[in-house]
Amino acid sequence: MKTTVLIFLLATSIATSHGLEHGIDYKIHPLRLKSGSGGHYVKGITCSSWRVGVEAHNIIEWKTIPQECEGYVGNYVLGDEYREDSKVVNREAYFYAKSIDVIKDGKNIWVFDIDETTLSNLPYYAHHGFGVEPYNATAFDEWVNLGIAPALPETQKLYNKLLSLGFKIVFLTGRPQSQKDITVKNLKDAGYYKWEKLIVKDVSKYKGKTAVTYKSNERKKLEEEEGYRIIGNIGDQWSDILGTNTGNRTFKLPDPLYYIA
Amino acid sequence: MKTTVLIFLLATSIATSHGLEHGIDYKIHPLRLKSGSGGHYVKGITCSSWRVGVEAHNIIEWKTIPQECEGYVGNYVLGDEYREDSKVVNREAYFYAKSIDVIKDGKNIWVFDIDETTLSNLPYYAHHGFGVEPYNATAFDEWVNLGIAPALPETQKLYNKLLSLGFKIVFLTGRPQSQKDITVKNLKDAGYYKWEKLIVKDVSKYKGKTAVTYKSNERKKLEEEEGYRIIGNIGDQWSDILGTNTGNRTFKLPDPLYYIA
DSSP: OHHHHHHHHHHHHHHHHSOOTTOOOGGGSOOOOOSSTTOOEETTEEHHHHHHHHHTTSSOSOSSOOGGGHHHHHHHHHSHHHHHHHHHHHHHHHHHHHHSOOOTTSOEEEEEOOBTTTBOOHHHHHTTGGGTSOOOHHHHHHHHTTTOOOBOHHHHHHHHHHHHHTOEEEEEEEEEGGGHHHHHHHHHHTTOOOOSEEEEEOTTTTTTOOHHHHHHHHHHIIIIITOOEEEEEEESSGGGTSSSSOOSEEEEOOOOSOOOO | OHHHHHHHHHHHHHHHHSOOTTOOOGGGSOOOOOSSTTOOEETTEEHHHHHHHHHTTSSOSOSSOOGGGHHHHHHHHHSHHHHHHHHHHHHHHHHHHHHSOOOTTSOEEEEEOOBTTTBOOHHHHTTTGGGTSOOOHHHHHHHHTTTOOOBOHHHHHHHHHHHHHTOEEEEEEEEEGGGHHHHHHHHHHTTOOOOSEEEEEOTTTTTTOOHHHHHHHHHHIIIIITOOEEEEEEESSHHHHSSSSOOSEEEEOOOOSOOOO
16 A cells, blocks of 8 residues: 555645646546536536535535545645635735734744645545545554655645744644654654644543534633633634634635545 | 616526526626636636635635636626525525424524525626625615515525425514615515514614624524524625524525625
8 A cells, every 4th residue: 555655645745735737647546627617516516516515614514525526526636726725725814814913922823733734635535535435544544654644835835924923833633642753753744843732632531522622622721721822723624613712713724525523 | 777787687687597507698797708717817816716715714804806806706606606506505504404303383493694695686796896896885775775686596495495394584684774675575576475574784773883793683682582593594694604693503605796794
């Protein structure tokens, strides 16, 4: 599996890192570019409408992407649109951050989720039907433990700008304690060189709890016990930005691959 | 102006009511269909990414649509995509409503916004640059007072299904008391024949207050003073569904034309 993953990684890192106009390696998935975003119907709805429905949180608690949308989602995430959509969100986040008068007491933080926010698992998902296959914990953990997930380039630009503006960065991820070391290595290798905190999930404490509960609780600790102010909060899941102590402003990055409640 | 408006109305009601594959009257606006949604750049971002950024509430408090996106937005709202996006949202709302065990005490309500949710102002916006022009209260009121805004067909389907399921309908609109009579007439003419309440804005009471404050306050009264349960809440603006007493579940219809805080 390792070699295959590396080939995927190469292809998708080219697509995501350099913003090529058509940076898709056709070898990795039998994709065809559609002539327009409205051209692919699934049970009477288009895949593009399904995607917008997901982004605006109208379609919730879905387990897998619609089977008929595998090609559409693959084209979207490996093509320009995913990159462009991510760019717009990160750009708005930067405009907002720039407008803030950062008090220099070191307590202004920006919360980043990790998967599909900071690091991309596209090399994995390209190999697993772009979300058509039900979540496979074993296979996904195997991928995470390789520690080779590439940075999402538009998020990385925001990260660097926020550091320049004087924000402290807190990573808040659903990854478990057992994956903390490999996550630290992966973040550093991908160019995220500095942070205030990296919060991983205490799996025994949050067993059976939703991501909204886990993340709200950890953000509450940050603000109420540790005296931080969450100025911004960015993630690819609505569960990253709903709940309590969400931060002064939240940003939802695109993610048509999976849904975490 | 009246005749022009009627021509627009005719053209857009054909486009919105019958779901034609290409129900665009090219005479009403100098539109060109783009070959894909990613083809139109505005200051380094695409109009489609701008639209998704608006829908997911990343881009907020905007006054007008980007000038460069007039053609894109025009094609979107008069074409199939707006209709399809609306259909998906209303469909999800119906799936959710169906799953609810409606207690037959007449207290389960569904809150509908009016403009761009229940009634469409497309005939007006087609004449006003699809949101490129700054909001003109005089011209818009003149349009509203004609009382000829067509129904949004996908919302109307939801409305009918909700009535069949036993829900009571409450319209909650930012339209002022002075436009209540014409709104009642317009709703009935457009096929909305029955409702529990139609709440219009007491302009003196909410002067200088945001729509979030106004709508939260009115929903709070519905639930806490009048004993209703808001099971669902649908609107085209985030200010329709943010705040307090938002309802058990909320639905955000597409609207790339304007933003109300």
